[in-house]
Amino acid sequence: MKSNTTQRAVFFDLDDTLYDHLIPFRLALQTILSTGDDFPYEPAYHRMRYYSDKLSAEYGGTPTLERDLEAMRNSRFQLSLAEFDITIPTEQAAAIQAEYLSKQFEIEMFDGALQLIQQLQTQGVLVGIITNGPPEHQMNKIHALDLLNIIPIEQIFISGALGITKPDRKLFDHVANKFGLIASNCYYVGDSWRNDVVGASSAEWNVIWFNHRGVQPESAHRPHHRCASYADLTACLLGKN
Known part of the structure; x- marks a missing residue:
């Protein structure tokens, strides 16, 4: 697909990022x-x-x-x-x-997650999900969270369905290529250091480490932002408190 040099995109991890795992x-x-x-x-x-x-x-x-x-x-x-x-x-x-x-299907989104997604979409940001796991299992969680009512299924990427697993940068490249996105306009929000920080960094995306558990880094990689709550994420992505 032809590159869209202006489209901004924010993709979220699923487990322990959109809901409390x-x-x-x-x-x-x-x-x-x-x-x-x-x-x-x-x-x-x-x-x-x-x-x-x-x-x-x-x-x-x-x-x-x-x-x-x-x-x-x-x-x-x-x-x-x-x-x-x-x-x-x-x-x-x-x-x-x-x-x-x-x-795992008795779950609700973190407070502020739905509102952040809707605010991003209102601003014209492409919002999606990139998650590891078996397709049916991850889709059951997505249905439990009612996410298909706010995020189109073509913007949801599950490793088991694609045969590519985070932290492999090819998964992030696949997503960017599908929508003609350039890496500098892509943001990834995730809690896992190994999968999310390392994976998105390797693809040269903007990395937001959702470290709401207060854990320590596992390597020398440097996320662009560190957030501990959805208030932090909202301020980071929208410039609002």
């Missing part, structure tokens, strides 16, 4: 392991996401074979919980994973 994680541990209120859910969640990204990268992207996907998902719980002195067998990890999946 910690909620299903907390509910799964409470249901299967009976963890109490004093368990450090947020640090444990961060380590689970770390191992999820790490293992996915070792597979060369989100696994497409159900056997490999199941093994990766179980291992991320075993590895992350072991850091908090909880050792679980594979069967129990699978039970946590099943409960975690069942709760």
Whole structure:
């Protein structure tokens, strides 16, 4: 497609960027392991996401074979919980994973997310989603959040449907090429350092790290902006408080 040198675009990650991914994680541990209120859910969640990204990268992207996907998902719980002195067998990890999946559709967008998307669209900004994961699973979340009422499906990109997984820059290049966008006009908002900051940086997009968990960088990459809330994101993208 011919390049559009004036069109500005903002793409969002899905999990833990548009909605709180910690909620299903907390509910799964409470249901299967009976963890109490004093368990450090947020640090444990961060380590689970770390191992999820790490293992996915070792597979060369989100696994497409159900056997490999199941093994990766179980291992991320075993590895992350072991850091908090909880050792679980594979069967129990699978039970946590099943409960975690069942709760992932009882979700709502972060306060301010819908309003930000609508304000961007009002200004003529192209808004979309780039997310890793199996197509059906990610689409179920998108339906649960009612996102198709505000973002056209042709502006939603799921790694499992394309065969390209963040942080591979080819995924971001594919999106830019589809709409004739130039990298300097593209912004990406995401919480994952490995997938979002590294991936979008490699494609020379403007990177907004949505670090609402207050975690530390994992490499020498430098996001253009760091935001901890949707108020921060709104100020960053719209210049408003």
